[in-house]
Amino acid sequence: MTIHFISIGGSVMHQLALALHHKGYTITGSDDEIFEPAKSNLAAAGLLPAQIGWFESNIHSGLDAVILGMHARADNPELLKAQALGIPVYSFPEYIFQESKTKQRIVVGGSHGKTTTTSMIMHVLQQSGLAFDYLVGAKLPGFSQSVQVTNAPIIVCEGDEYPASVVEKRPKFHFLFPHVAILTGIAWDHINVFPTFDFYLEQFSIFIQKIEPGGVLIYNQTDETLHALVQANLRSDIRFIPYGVPAHRIDNGATVVLWPGAETAIKVFGNHNLLNMEAARLACAEAGVSTAQFAAAIGSFTGASKRLEVLLQNEHTTVYRDFAHAPSKVKATIDAVKQQFPNRKLIALLELHTYSSLNADFMPHYKQALDAADEAAVYYSQHALAIKKMPPLDKQVVADGFAKPNLQVLNDAAALQQWMEKLQVKDASVLLMSSGTFEGINLLELFGGLMQLPTGNPAQ
Structure with a gap:
């Protein structure tokens, strides 16, 4: 595959460019500004654009696809040429789906806790020796990058409700079509994009409808808004698994979680993190990880960057x-x-x-x-x-x-x-x-x- 990135310098965009480069694809890119650490990361891989700016000459009939970042405008000359040539143009999440059609897709959505829950799932799958790809919005201990795309049978994605691109303004998580979906909770955010709470809620209803038939929705039943939303969007062709705060105790400032047949001291704390952990446990079970395996692995999880x-x-x-x-x-x-x-x-x-x-x-x-x-x-x-x-x-x-x-x-x-x-x-x-x-x-x-x-x- 030969792929060009418009706005390759984005924090997540450049990570996808690196992941596809490591997979063996031919990658080019452009941007009107590139800051650290993206600049050094791209340079080390030989992917840093020779010139800053947008150039129509970057777009040619030999491209298999163009991936468009949020930073690019609708009148971007490279975008206009790609559209004129009929080259497929994908937003970031649309392209992630193209690379994961044959995988079990685990997608974490919600107004809060997405990064931490995604990170917990990744940590446990890694500790359990399972091969998987991922997309997460923070740098995590034990992972050299925030995006990985290989031939692994599973992909774990943080599902953002923010628009996918300047061309495709629907939320990112509408394009991932999960087999295992998580909703952590709902609280109105991004009011510049979603001017009313009802409009914001609607995006999560649509997400539930995007779950693959035969899939599962794991949702936080302690969130009254989310619980009501789920009840209004029940489907007979998927399973619904509610969760709450797991049993636990606090010993001298350390939290110990108690699951049936397993308990473990953890390095993170707070009811919001316990809720995230329970969602992660249920998602990992869908990937074949037992509660005992989960308990053994989660004890070494130290959290995502800038999350407590x-x-x-x-x-x-x-x-x-x-x-x-x-x-x-x-x-x-x-x-x-x-x-x-x-x-x-x-x-x-x-x-x-x-x-x-x-x-x-x-x-x-x-x-x-x-x-x-x-x-x-x-x-x-x-x-x-x-x-x-x-x-x-x-x-x-x-x-x-x-x-x-x-x-x-x-x-x-x-x-x-x-x-x-x-x-x-x-x-x-x-x-x-x-x-x-x-x-x-x-x-x-x-x-x-x-x-x-x-x-x-x-x-x-």
Whole structure:
């Protein structure tokens, strides 16, 4: 196969390009900007475009397919030429399906927990010695890349509800046609794409209808919205398996999960992670992994990047970094840390960085999300608003939305740093939540100093 990537520099696009290159395909690509680590990764494989930009000469009749990234516009000259020549043009998920038609397809959907659940399944399948391909939205320990496409009989995919491409605006997970589908929960997100909650819900109804006949839907029955949606979309040609939080106990800050005939201490915690784990166990069972095998493997799972990731730790303090940004994710993460360490003070900092989280009309959805924190601050930057071409966001609107007494609302980088530098972190859990960068502040250095950790070796 000879394939050209339009927008090869994307975080997931370049990973697919590398995967197909490793499979033996001839790969070319183009982009108008390529950043690290994609730039170095592509260069090491000999796939870095010689010139930055779009060039019609990249498109020719010798191509078997063109894969179109989200970054490309509808008037992209390479796209227009490919369409004129009649070359098949695929969005990322459409092409993943082309490569997985003969595989058992396991697809994890939902508003939250997709990456962690997908990661858990991948970890257990790997530990169990099963061959599989995958698509996941984070870098995972034990996996050199986030996309793998081989001749394996199984593929595990994180199923995103965001649009597939500028040409194909339907959600990505509508193109994967799972045999084993998971829905982790539903909470309105991406309001720039799904302006009403009903429209957002409809995408998950369509996903259920996309499950292959004879397949199975594994769904979180503790989510009332999801439970009602499933009941409204019952099908006689697939199985429905509900799940909830598995039996467990907490011993000295460590969670032990109790399954029939098997129990194991795990390195992650919180009801949201226990729900993710139960979904992963049920999906792995569909791939032939027993509960005993699952229990033996999941104990070494340390989590996906920026999902309650431990940045720093000593006997008095733990500093976590988490990707949480939507209201349901923020609340679940806050509650998990508080439940795991009930006798510690909980300090929470949330950076608003996404389109939804910076929208004044969306702010009331954050009500009570930070309530479990003993000290809390919300930060957003004027730069983030400008990049997204959004109007100014009043600090009082943010404070009213969260409705938490004594909440600090900050919108200046210097004020953010000053607030962090004054924190008393002894006997505390510190939770830093963002899909952004906290203005590039060196978190290891700042909190290492607050915790009085040895210089040069902060993560003790």
